[in-house]
Amino acid sequence: MAKGTDDLFTVEDSVQMLADDTRVARSRWRTGWTASCWPQAQRKARISFTVHKTLASVQDEHERSAAIQDEPFNMRSSTR
Known part of the structure; x- marks a missing residue:
C-alpha cells in the first residue's frame, strides 16, 4: 500500500519500484521470484x-x- 494512501500496488508495480530503487533490471527480480516458487527439488x-x-x-x-x-x-x- 502506498504510504499515507489507500492505493494498492500490484506485484508488477512493486517489482518495478524495487528495480528502480536498486538499479537492478526488473527482469532479474522476476527471475528470482520464479526461482523462489520452485525449490530445486x-x-x-x-x-x-x-x-x-x-x-x-x-x-x-x-x-x-x-x-x-x-x-x-x-x-x-x-x-x-
Whole structure:
C-alpha cells in the first residue's frame, strides 16, 4: 500500500519500484521470484523456464507442484 494512501500496488508495480530503487533490471527480480516458487527439488529439467514462470503464479503450493507433474503436451512433436 502506498504510504499515507489507500492505493494498492500490484506485484508488477512493486517489482518495478524495487528495480528502480536498486538499479537492478526488473527482469532479474522476476527471475528470482520464479526461482523462489520452485525449490530445486521441485524443478523439472525437461520443462522450460517459461512454463515454470507461468505456473509460479499458482498461489497454492500443492496445486502448483501437482500442475508441473503433468507435463504439457506439445502438439508439434506429439510428446509431453
